[in-house]
Amino acid sequence: MAARDTFAAVVSFVAYGLLLALVWVRLAAPDVALTEAAIGSGVTGGLLLAASTRLRRTETPAAREKPGATLRLAAAILCTLASAGLAAIVLLLPEPAPTLAPQAAANLAATGLGNPVTAVLMAYRAIDTLLETVVLLLALVGTWSLAPDRFWGGSPGPRHHADPDGVLTFVAQLLVPIGILVGIHIFWVGSVAPGGEFQGATILAAMWILAMMAGLVGAPSVSRRWLRLVLVAGPAVFISIGLAGFAMASAFLAYPESHPKLLILTIEVPVTLSIATTLALLVAGPPERGAQQ
Amino acid sequence: MSLALDGLTILTVSAGAFFFLAGTVGLLRFPDALSRLHALTKADNLGLGLVVLGLLFQVEGPFAALKLISVWLLTLLAGATVTQLIARAARPGGSPV
Numbered sequence: 304m305a306a307r308d309t310f311a312a313v314v315s316f317v318a319y320g321l322l323l324a325l326v327w328v329r330l331a332a333p334d335v336a337l338t339e340a341a342i343g344s345g346v347t348g349g350l351l352l353a354a355s356t357r358l359r360r361t362e363t364p365a366a367r368e369k370p371g372a373t374l375r376l377a378a379a380i381l382c383t384l385a386s387a388g389l390a391a392i393v394l395l396l397p398e399p400a401p402t403l404a405p406q407a408a409a410n411l412a413a414t415g416l417g418n419p420v421t422a423v424l425m426a427y428r429a430i431d432t433l434l435e436t437v438v439l440l441l442a443l444v445g446t447w448s449l450a451p452d453r454f455w456g457g458s459p460g461p462r463h464h465a466d467p468d469g470v471l472t473f474v475a476q477l478l479v480p481i482g483i484l485v486g487i488h489i490f491w492v493g494s495v496a497p498g499g500e501f502q503g504a505t506i507l508a509a510m511w512i513l514a515m516m517a518g519l520v521g522a523p524s525v526s527r528r529w530l531r532l533v534l535v536a537g538p539a540v541f542i543s544i545g546l547a548g549f550a551m552a553s554a555f556l557a558y559p560e561s562h563p564k565l566l567i568l569t570i571e572v573p574v575t576l577s578i579a580t581t582l583a584l585l586v587a588g589p590p591e592r593g594a595q596q
Numbered sequence: 597m598s599l600a601l602d603g604l605t606i607l608t609v610s611a612g613a614f615f616f617l618a619g620t621v622g623l624l625r626f627p628d629a630l631s632r633l634h635a636l637t638k639a640d641n642l643g644l645g646l647v648v649l650g651l652l653f654q655v656e657g658p659f660a661a662l663k664l665i666s667v668w669l670l671t672l673l674a675g676a677t678v679t680q681l682i683a684r685a686a687r688p689g690g691s692p693v
Contacts, residue, residue, distance in 0.1 A: 478670075
């Protein structure tokens with residue numbers, strides 16, 4: 304019974320993420336809903352499940368330590384204070400609430416995009432997206448650093464053998480081509496409709512994870528050069544186009560007046576591939592086998 | 597015409613919601629994991645099919661209708677796979693390795 308607690312918590316987290324995605328749709332924010340469903344509850348749920356599996360040995364001793372009454376009272380008071388503070392902030396918002404949405408929509412034509420959310424992500428606040436890609440890469444390096452010394456540079460995860468009559472193999476063979484199409488479509492349509500590179504990259508990563516779990520492809524060893532090139536290609540292209548902004552316009556990550564969309568596309572394609580690879584390798588985990596196995 | 601379509605939508609979506617309710621009752625009340633899985637797959641997939649059918653009356657254009665139907669088919673595929681995998685692990689004799 305004690306072993307179920309972490310697992311139950313992770314399942315509740317995933318279900319809560321999906322409910323939150325519905326809330327975002329209700330608030331007319333489909334881009335955020337897509338990202339929440341894909342990354343917030345999908346990839347993070349997979350990561351937490353893998354982590355809870357590794358923690359199974361510590362479940363029983365951890366369940367024996369119960370927090371005392373004072374600690375629980377303090378936690379309850381803090382939670383109440385935080386909820387009251389949030390409620391006060393929401394109720395005391397000025398009418399109309401301050402927003403930059405009209406200006407974002409007004410300058411949309413200059414960026415050549417049709418989706419104001421993508422314009423914010425890739426044109427107005429491109430520096431934040433750049434930092435996000437770098438943060439994902441650092442998270443991956445952190446995950447790799449958890450490998451034992453003898454497996455450093457090896458392949459992540461246990462070796463999955465493909466069962467030719469198995470259910471998982473059947474579904475992987477059927478779903479992965481469809482998923483790749485859907486992922487590329489969601490990435491491409493993000494310039495004019497809800498979607499974008501993070502959502503499309505997550506779907507591509509999920510398809511790679513499915514293929515790895517079904518044993519159709521082996522997890523690549525983390526010391527492979529092509530893998531590392533794909534991982535850094537996204538942030539590298541982003542930073543170089545940002546630095547070229549000094550020459551073309553007048554600031555870091557400024558786009559020239561003509562063809563801003565071409566530049567945005569040149570950034571988005573490598574970034575999508577990098578993020579897909581990063582997310583798939585994050586879920587695959589630190590290397591657990593030697594490079595030759 | 598649109599009134600009839602709206603009425604059909606309400607009818608089928610309500611039927612779908614009823615089947616979802618039945619599936620959830622089965623999830624909560626059935627004795628073991630295998631029968632709970634059975635209740636979930638049969639009732640929930642039928643419920644989703646009815647909801648999608650009800651929404652088909654409201655879409656404009658065949659493209660959106662195709663998207664709805666493909667969502668239903670993909671959910672069927674995912675549900676069937678996950679049910680099989682869970683059932684193999686939850687069998688009384690343990691999963692065949």
